[in-house]
Amino acid sequence: MRPEPFVFRDPRTQPLPATEEFRRYLASGWGPVDRRADVVAGAGPAASRHRATIGEQFPGRTIVVPAGRAHVRSNDTEYGFRPDSDFVWLTSCQAEGAVLIMTPAGGGHDATLFIPEPVAPGDEAFYADPLRGELWIGPAAGLVEWTTALEVDVRSLDALGDALDADTLGAGASEPRLMGRVAPSADLLVALSAAKLEKDDWEIAQLRSAVDATVAGFRAVAAEFPAAMDFGGERWLQATFERHARTFGNGVGYSTVVGSGPHAPTLHWTRCDGPVLAGHVVLIDAGVEARSLYTADVTRSLPVDGTFTPVQREVHDLVERAHRAAMAEVGPGKSFLDMRSTAYESIATALRELGILQVSVDEAMSPTGQQHRRYLPSGTGHHLGLDVHDCAKIGDERYLAEPLRPGAVLTVEPGLYFQPNDLTVPPELRGIGIRIEDDLLVTATGHEVLTAALPIDAIGLEAWLQESPA
Ligand SMILES: [Mn+2]
Numbered sequence: 001m002r003p004e005p006f007v008f009r010d011p012r013t014q015p016l017p018a019t020e021e022f023r024r025y026l027a028s029g030w031g032p033v034d035r036r037a038d039v040v041a042g043a044g045p046a047a048s049r050h051r052a053t054i055g056e057q058f059p060g061r062t063i064v065v066p067a068g069r070a071h072v073r074s075n076d077t078e079y080g081f082r083p084d085s086d087f088v089w090l091t092s093c094q095a096e097g098a099v100l101i102m103t104p105a106g107g108g109h110d111a112t113l114f115i116p117e118p119v120a121p122g123d124e125a126f127y128a129d130p131l132r133g134e135l136w137i138g139p140a141a142g143l144v145e146w147t148t149a150l151e152v153d154v155r156s157l158d159a160l161g162d163a164l165d166a167d168t169l170g171a172g173a174s175e176p177r178l179m180g181r182v183a184p185s186a187d188l189l190v191a192l193s194a195a196k197l198e199k200d201d202w203e204i205a206q207l208r209s210a211v212d213a214t215v216a217g218f219r220a221v222a223a224e225f226p227a228a229m230d231f232g233g234e235r236w237l238q239a240t241f242e243r244h245a246r247t248f249g250n251g252v253g254y255s256t257v258v259g260s261g262p263h264a265p266t267l268h269w270t271r272c273d274g275p276v277l278a279g280h281v282v283l284i285d286a287g288v289e290a291r292s293l294y295t296a297d298v299t300r301s302l303p304v305d306g307t308f309t310p311v312q313r314e315v316h317d318l319v320e321r322a323h324r325a326a327m328a329e330v331g332p333g334k335s336f337l338d339m340r341s342t343a344y345e346s347i348a349t350a351l352r353e354l355g356i357l358q359v360s361v362d363e364a365m366s367p368t369g370q371q372h373r374r375y376l377p378s379g380t381g382h383h384l385g386l387d388v389h390d391c392a393k394i395g396d397e398r399y400l401a402e403p404l405r406p407g408a409v410l411t412v413e414p415g416l417y418f419q420p421n422d423l424t425v426p427p428e429l430r431g432i433g434i435r436i437e438d439d440l441l442v443t444a445t446g447h448e449v450l451t452a453a454l455p456i457d458a459i460g461l462e463a464w465l466q467e468s469p470a
Contacts, residue, residue: 016128027122033134035118037141037149040292043092044150046202048111050089053195054188055102055109061169063102063109064182065090068173078131080251084173085386086192088293092150095141099160099175113150114157118142193393196385198407203385204441206294207409210249211439211450213288214296217244218454221258221284222465225276225304234258234272234282241286249288253295254388257285264301264433265417267378280304281312283433287388297388297411298451299437306465308458315416316434316458318353322346322414323436323456326380330404330412331446336381337400341365343380343414348372350416356425374424381412384439404442409450413437 016022054063067088070081081096091100097116102109118140119125119132127135134140146154160177170182171189199207221237221244228236238258245252259269261280269283276282282304287296301316303309308316326343348364351357351372363369383390383399390409391399404410415435418425438451455461 023124026127030121033139035139035141035145037093037145038291039092039149040206040290042202042205043292044152046200047090047092047150048152049200050195051102051109051111054090054191057191058169058188059107060104062104062164063100063188064164064168064170064178065100065172066170066175066178067091067093067096067098068175069097076131082250082293085293085390086172086189088386089192089196091152092292093146094293095146097157097175099157099177101160101164111152113146113152113154114160115143115146115154116157189393190395193391196391197383197394197402198405199385199409200407203294204407204409206290206292207296207384207439207441208450210253210288210290210294210296211298212453213245213248213290214286214298215451215453216248217241217286217288218284218298218300220244221286222302225282225302228260228276228282229278229304233275234260234263234269237276237282237284238270238272241284245286245288249290250293251289253287253289253297257283257299259283259433260304262420262431265419265431266433267415267417276304278305279309281308281316281432281434283435285435285437293386295384295386295388296439296451297384297437298439298454299413299415299435300454300461301434301436302461302465307462311428312432312434313458315354315418315429315432316436318347318350319414319416319434319436320457322350323412323438326412326414327438327440327447327449330410330440330442332406332442332444333403335401335403336410339412340380340400343412344372344376347376347414347416351375354426354429356429374422375416375418376414377417378413378415380414381410384409384411406442406444408442409439410442411437411439 065087067083070078073079083094091113093113095115099114101112119134126133130136143154164181168182169185169188221240224237224240238256241256242252255270257269258272259266260274260276260282263269263274264281264283281301283301285299287298289295322343325346326339329339329342345365348361352361357371359371364372413435417433418429420431436456438449441448441450455464
């Protein structure tokens with residue numbers, strides 16, 4: 001007996017009449033809808049300034065930067081779309097599939113934003129395409145609405161082909177319509193990264209709002225410690241922060257780390273499948289990404305039952321000492337290297353004091369030593385902006401050595417991470433992980449700690465945990 005041939009039918013799109021009469025019926029009889037583009041105040045002028053900064057560096061060259069597309073999750077499901085950061089910085093537009101083209105004109109550049117037009121009534125895909133059709137996903141802003149919101153020339157993506165020439169510099173996410181036509185330009189990517197080294201006032205305001213929402217998110221997470229201990233574990237806390245981030249911003253700026261007890265020393269513990277138990281310190285590394293897509297990046301290590309044990313507190317005090325020393329190195333003219341060297345030296349000294357480091361601090365600081373990195377594998381800070389690790393394409397050497405200037409926003413985040421199975425660590429310290437991470441703005445005279453609403457000392461954190469939720 002021959003098996004029946006397998007016939008695939010997409011279960012979402014039940015067969016519809018393919019008649020002209022049906023098409024006409026679905027195309028007509030729809031009233032107006034709200035298509036306004038959701039854009040933060042001041043976003044259009046900020047993007048215009050950013051385009052001018054980049055345009056000046058590439059006179060006579062055409063620049064193409066696409067937003068990118070949602071990634072496939074599996075089969076016919078996609079991850080939520082988040083546009084490329086370079087594209088957002090230059091446009092303040094968040095439309096999937098959009099492409100920015102800057103064309104040389106009159107000594108500068110003319111900017112045109114090409115967007116996929118909404119799949120509205122009259123188009124068969126309106127009712128037949130579950131991923132793009134407005135009957136499935138809701139109304140979207142069109143050419144007129146984006147033009148109004150961003151004060152930039154906006155055209156249909158279908159007109160894109162005419163706007164490209166042979167001497168085009170590309171950046172950003174991959175875009176099917178540009179394949180084989182625009183090569184990514186390392187010069188442009190570096191220029192975009194370097195142009196973000198100092199944030200303007202509008203960007204700083206966005207970062208402040210991301211920080212404020214993140215601080216409130218930490219409060220929301222701490223309020224759930226009893227529930228986490230009772231039944232929910234690390235996932236309950238992770239999801240609490242993510243619900244908060246989605247409600248008060250666009251979402252999280254990166255995968256939320258919640259490591260409780262022996263998971264705290266794992267730097268990127270995003271699995272979060274462990275319990276939260278009495279006596280644990282829970283390390284939470286989380287950031288709200290604002291609606292403008294600027295993100296905060298904050299870490300606190302909190303005793304779930306309100307009080308550090310003496311040994312947890314000893315480690316926290318040592319990390320706090322390194323954190324304060326590192327923050328003191330943040331200001332105009334100082335570099336990441338200054339801050340990192342100070343943090344590493346303080347951490348190596350702490351490891352000596354704990355009897356863990358068997359070599360001198362000087363030897364640990366030498367390029368061939370670095371024994372302290374076993375207990376602090378990461379760097380101790382990074383630029384922060386639209387990307388949690390902002391400005392990353394300027395090159396490692398420049399990143400570390402370049403003097404910070406007013407407007408730079410960065411994290412400082414030393415830590416000590418004692419793995420539960422690290423036999424070089426005294427048993428009573430194994431399984432303790434402490435990180436303190438703040439977001440700092442470099443000012444003309446020094447710095448401002450944007451995250452100052454969260455204490456950094458053990459006693460202050462214990463008091464903060466006792467405060468009733470706002
Ligand atoms: Mn960080």
